[in-house]
Amino acid sequence: MSTATLTPSPTRAATLGGRPLALLRSVLATWRRLPLKAKIGIAILGFFILVAIFGPALAPYNPNATSTQAVPEAPNIHHLFGTDSSGGDILSQMLTGTRSTVIVGLVTGIIATTLSVLVGIAAGYLGGYADEGLSLFSNVVLVLPALPLLIVILAYEPHAGSLATIIALSAVGWPWGARVIRAQTMSLRNRDFVLAAREVGEPAWRIIVFELMPNQIGLIAASFVGTVLYAILTSVALAFLGLTDLSIWSLGVMLYWAQSGSAVELGAWWWYLFPGMAVAFLGMSLVLINFGLDELSNPRLRSSRSLRKLGRRNWRPADPTPVILDYAELNR
């Protein structure tokens, strides 16, 4: 995730809560401004959300159905994505299982991002000892290796369901966002419009909700997308290790059965390729959305051909307002 910041003018953000038509228009306007990468990403993500909603109803077979055969069947006209070794239809399992993977990703994203915003804004706005304590806490959580920690926690309740996964993932998934949001809050805290609001006597919660948060919507969105990606990849990895409720279909559980059924050794590539590709596409859509958000906020990242060639060397027009990225400031 880049350290880029997105700061629409405070007045525009404030009108967002207005009439529904205006809201729709502003949504459309935002969509039009989005870079192509973000549009592609949102389209793919939208497809997966549709599958999550309607998939289980569309599944041609019962995903748990078994047949008497003992070998996985390659993709054919009856089973478009083939079957597993007990005759279960891969396509039906994917249509059923996408829901739980998407839900774990989105719900963890919402919970963890809420935590990030709370901790990040509190630390950045309050400053002083509160900031030091919260920053220390989030940096410690950040630096501890998350997946081994999750494995150790879930080892005690190996077959707990999605809820346990969501709670555990949220508990370790918030610090990165908190860090970025804190840095942005610190830079916003001393801007004129915040100082003015404080001078007028607005209470702290009002300054936070109506002055600070609207001005980091882009950052919060990027943090949300990044957290959803983390949650999906990690929950799939945990399920692959068998650390989830294996009776509920998800893309990770499918990969677990493929691995434990030695799909690779049997040459049953369809068994793990299709669910794996689904996870990869889901992840790709989130990466693309975040690329798009980055480009939206930092025009310099757009691939353009603004360079000039002069004497076989690349020249760039000098930038009148260089943004000096003091990473150490963010890293304090």
Add this chain to the structure above:
Amino acid sequence: MNFIARRLAFYAVAVWAAVSINFMIPRLMPGNAIDSVLGKFQNLTPAVVKSLEAEFGFHHQGSIFSQYIQYWNDVIHFNLGVSTSQYPTHVSTIIGQTLPWTLALVGVATVLSFTIGTLLGIVAGWRRGGWLDRVMPGLTLLQAMPYFFLALLMIYLFAIKLKWLPYGQGYQLGLTEGFNLPFISSAITHSILPAVTIIATSIGGWMLQMRNVMLTTISEDYILVAQAKGVSTRRVMFTYGARNAILPNIAGFALSLGFVVAGALVMEIVFSYPGIGLTLYNAVTSNDYPLTQGIFLVISLAVLTASLLADVAYAFADPRARSRSAF
């Protein structure tokens, strides 16, 4: 070196947190770990149970505070209890056997990935819009793929279909471990696929960050001035541009290490690589709680040490970090 002192204090807190979490998890989780362990041994007299409890490292006697002190004492002496799945081997012995495999594989692959990724990022940022810049999103998308899925694909393609490289285990079974040519060459060929998997999935991140900061850096006036003065392109690119742009990458190295290690752990399971990830997996599936916890502790300490080293490197690379006095 105020910066380093500050970071040392931070890592002291982090180590304390890791050890304390490890102490608390078995006591907070529902279900009694000791019962599931003792379930494996039938017809035990209470005295034997007590000695087993002590031996496995379950110090449930006494107040929680004295247990905590005892736990610290054990950790400092690297007494992590006895593995229940490989009874009566000590947890520290098992970790000592498996950790070198992981350190060698993950360490080398991570350093290679960081170096190559950063170099490619410098070039991609410098030649913005060039071919490297345009294929980069493709590389970054590999990150969106679960490590273990890429590992499955690699095994299928290179080990099963093409039969170019071996997979599974760390070396050809039957060879004697040690400094002899067949063993070392076998260990190297067995580590190629896992290493390539780690590099392929992590290189995009280093590259993207380096490229993005490079873009910001080279639009600074001093780059233009250097070019106008007639400084050679290579010098402007590396000494003027990359020298400043690399700082976030070094700082990021410490932070993303946890992610890299996590991916590598799962990757080991797919390759049956005899490292600490596979051992952790086996420990979890056989309810070997002392081993699980010991491994978590060691992984945490390893990641914290590596992060500390990255921070020290950062202090050397960035004079601002050294002079910054405020916490």
